[in-house]
Amino acid sequence: MPPQNSAHAPPFRVAMAGVVGRLIRCWCRRAVAGSLKVPALQLHVSKTAMGASQKDFENAMNQVKLLKEDPGNEVKLKLYALYKQATEGPCNTPKPGVFDLINKAKWEAWNALGSLPKETARQNYVDLVSGLSSSSDSSSQAKPEADRKQAEYETVVMTSEDGITKIMLNRPAKKNALTEQMYQEIMLALEAASKDDSTITVLTGNGDYYSSGNDLTNFTNIPPEGVEAKAKNSAILLRNFVGSFIDFPKPLVAVVNGPAVGISVTVLGLFDLVYATDRATFHTPFSHLGQTPEGCSSYTFPKIMGPAKAAEMLIFGKKLTAGEAYAQGLVTEVFPDSTFQKEVWTRLKAYSKLPQNALRISKQIIRSQEKEKLHAVNAKESSILQERWLSSECMNAIMNFFSQKAKL
Numbered sequence: 001m002p003p004q005n006s007a008h009a010p011p012f013r014v015a016m017a018g019v020v021g022r023l024i025r026c027w028c029r030r031a032v033a034g035s036l037k038v039p040a041l042q043l044h045v046s047k048t049a050m051g052a053s054q055k056d057f058e059n060a061m062n063q064v065k066l067l068k069e070d071p072g073n074e075v076k077l078k079l080y081a082l083y084k085q086a087t088e089g090p091c092n093t094p095k096p097g098v099f100d101l102i103n104k105a106k107w108e109a110w111n112a113l114g115s116l117p118k119e120t121a122r123q124n125y126v127d128l129v130s131g132l133s134s135s136s137d138s139s140s141q142a143k144p145e146a147d148r149k150q151a152e153y154e155t156v157v158m159t160s161e162d163g164i165t166k167i168m169l170n171r172p173a174k175k176n177a178l179t180e181q182m183y184q185e186i187m188l189a190l191e192a193a194s195k196d197d198s199t200i201t202v203l204t205g206n207g208d209y210y211s212s213g214n215d216l217t218n219f220t221n222i223p224p225e226g227v228e229a230k231a232k233n234s235a236i237l238l239r240n241f242v243g244s245f246i247d248f249p250k251p252l253v254a255v256v257n258g259p260a261v262g263i264s265v266t267v268l269g270l271f272d273l274v275y276a277t278d279r280a281t282f283h284t285p286f287s288h289l290g291q292t293p294e295g296c297s298s299y300t301f302p303k304i305m306g307p308a309k310a311a312e313m314l315i316f317g318k319k320l321t322a323g324e325a326y327a328q329g330l331v332t333e334v335f336p337d338s339t340f341q342k343e344v345w346t347r348l349k350a351y352s353k354l355p356q357n358a359l360r361i362s363k364q365i366i367r368s369q370e371k372e373k374l375h376a377v378n379a380k381e382s383s384i385l386q387e388r389w390l391s392s393e394c395m396n397a398i399m400n401f402f403s404q405k406a407k408l
């Protein structure tokens, strides 16, 4: 064994990192050139499975060989892992020895996929290759994936830098109130962030508010099918929206840059870290609006802050200051507004350098303890709200807001 004392350890680590890098680069060159033994005939993926078909998968494998640009070691390891998962299922081979560096890196990438279903792995492989192909075809080759996707979003801004993908709510003139389009775009952005190379994903707001919650104009766009159909579709939207936070696979951080209202507060119970400026407030005025809790808060808030404090917020609509939210455990840390951005991003940049897989797997272990429960709570809350939205209490509250009689 090499010496492990402090005088020798750093040079050893540097040297080993260089060796590992060279070996992986070498393995990856072979993999991309097609000399990696990836026997297409060994595939046993059902043609009728959901998502990408066997043909899509085979096309994607061929596209990998045609890539004009080297996608980098990390991506190549991901491709390898997804390929193995899609064709063989979860990794159950013994871990290669510590000095078998290439096979160890490959094994770790595959093993990190845990029990990801074969169909999902196949779909993720196809999606990953499709992103790589379009990037090597496009003129904006040097831009990261998230930047290239920006054109697809109108209500959020998505950027990736230093291992952090930032999703910024971007309707500052409306206090980042969440329109139906915005719910959809946040879901799409989370989906993209879950698959990109970043280590950490951040949700934040542009302007003086984090978010004023559901945009109340969502209640005014009633389709010809009627208000019941609208309520039904909105309950589905809500359930999917909250579901994408429950299932998000990487560390998720809320950078609460100002006041937060309604659903933007409740889903905080599903984040891994919540950093708040001391200007932030946390307000869930559901009863005032004739509505009931969502975002799994009927379960997470009593767990986080105890039933009495949760009742004060969720039933009686008590607005918390950032300091109070910290004392109740809803917020991880509060920063002075003058240094908020600088301190938070410095902290997150340091965290994003931690081993990516370890962070992700740790998050998933924690979430797996109660994922089913969270989905059940989400379904129940959404279906209760579907009824509430049709109540006269709720309709009166919305009318009061629009007739300027009531502001929170």
Ligand SMILES: CCCCCCCCCCC/C=C/C(=O)SCCNC(=O)CCNC(=O)[C@H](O)C(C)(C)COP(=O)(O)OP(=O)(O)OC[C@H]1O[C@@H](n2cnc3c(N)ncnc32)[C@H](O)[C@@H]1OP(=O)(O)O
Residues within 6 Å of the ligand: 173, 174, 175, 177, 178, 212, 213, 214, 215, 216, 217, 218, 219, 227, 230, 231, 234, 237, 238, 261, 262, 263, 264, 285, 286, 289, 294, 389, 401, 406, 407, 408
């Ligand atoms: C049939 C069923 C359909 C249902 C569809 C639902 C889909 C899923 C729902 C999930 C459940 C979510 C629940 C919640 O989030 S409850 C919380 C809802 N939020 C509110 O009630 C906040 C309302 N806003 C306010 O009280 C104030 O605007 C606020 C205190 C936030 C800020 O006050 P301030 O005086 O500082 O600023 P302004 O009021 O002048 O705001 C500037 C402009 O922005 C508009 N605005 C702000 N927030 C909202 C909002 N939530 N919805 C709509 N519009 C909002 C405000 O009107 C101003 O607009 P103008 O400049 O045009 O006047």
